Amino acid sequence: MLTDDAITEVVQRALREDAPWGDVTSEALIPEEASATASVVAREAGVLAGTRVLLSVAREVDPLIEVTLRAADGDHFAPGQTLAELSGSARGILRAERIALNLLQRLSGIATLTSAYVAQTEGTRAQIVDTRKTTPGLRALERDAVVAGGGRNHRFSLSDAVLVKDNHLAILLAQGLTVTEALVDLKQRLSHTTRVEVEVDRLDQIEEVLAAGVDTIMLDNFGPDDLVEGVAQVAGRALVEASGGVNLGTVGRIAASGVDLISVGALTHSARALDLGLDIAIDVPAGRAPAGFAAV
Template sequence: MLEPAQIRPVVVAALAEDAPSGDVTSQVFVPAAAVATADVVAREPGVMAGVQVLEVVFDEVDPTVEVVLHIDDGEEFAAGDVLATISGPARAILRGERIALNLLQRMCGIATLTSQYVAAVAHTRARVVDTRKTTPGLRVLERHAVRCGGGHNHRFSLSDAVMAKDNHLALTDDITAAITAARAQIPHTMHLEVEVDRLGQVEPVLAGGVDTIMLDNFALEDLRTGVEVVAGRAIVEASGGVNLESVGAIAETGVDVISVGALTHGVRALDLGLDMRITR
């Protein structure tokens, strides 16, 4: 669950960007005393993510605006469903409309896409996880959306775990020794993961004592072989070029985790609208 304190800095920055000197259109077209009601309506089916974001946006614009939610995060909706109803000063609703929709549409798009990946591997034990390929400044929201879609989160930042990738390994001559030295420097509670791009690296990496080994851009047969070689000595993660057409077959190789950058960096915003009417 997101906390308002995590959401508010994103919303404040977005509102300031969108109207640095106020909403001049509403100021000249909409009477200051006008009161309105607006429905957030789904134009296509999807999975909800971002109900708290919707609340924070309008609270930041004007605390007198009332937001009534008709759905919770993680729930599916159909085209035409009313997801929320917003009531209050018309100018305030118009002021928050675009920021609320921008964030909500992206989060729902991520949750919806994630749910499709999760469904594609449901017959296996593999879990679908995101990556750090997120929109700068929006990571906490996008990672929440992945969870709403039934997926899981990888490390949140560079500070959370040791994860040696190809560019790190290119700077060392002895993979096993480098991993062993890294393990000696970190707390016993910190996770250590290493990426490999060929089967010949698996044993040297395991010898160093890793928690997770990432098989990057492996063919399906090599993934199966890699799982057999690891034989439970570490968590096996598959990564690289994963899409909805391939994720099921990847999961069937026996890997534990499949990381999918496309959940956040290649997602399409879901089509949501805000239908407004003046009530007073």
């Protein structure tokens, strides 16, 4: 889902926001011909995501900045590990620094949190999936980070698949239709390629939903025992997704119930940005260093 165009759009918008009329500090302080080398260094352990974004930031700021990746998306890293190296215009690297780090830290935080959830499901059939609870404008990047962490993507947008939730059903039932009738009518008006998922919040709703031939049934805010019973009731007639009440303390037991999917909004709406830094050395030509600076 993450295209080069999507990355470029985000990066260009971020750079315009950060330096709409240039970097007045670097332009006044750093000689135009000064070069620099810099390393992206992990201050804590985690899982890397966003290397394509780093490359895009450097390219947009100055195509002559060289970026050497020392790790790939999905790699686990340790504190002190160098993840990437940059060389080129000192002004360019300084302008790229904040945007590159902001995005790398955010995306690596998502990948790291996703990896922790995935680890809790080891030995089960359950797959960890994300939701639409993403940062507006960053959905493609954040969901790519989920994949880097070992998770999978749910529908990307409202246009991709049908997900009938309790409010949808309430409106339909107010028209006098049964749940099964409403869903059958819905499926007749959809393309045969459009998948249909329906949310239920009680065990007694499962049969009337399955009778419509849906693809996936979401068991929303079910307790552990009801999840086990719900999976047994579905009996392979549809994929079973668990949602609600999912955290690192509960996800293992939810996975053990036999569900196929566990959707976790926290992957993108509550991930903590990782601590990454940019260690930089500027090479100022002799005779051009401002007062207080030494040429190196």
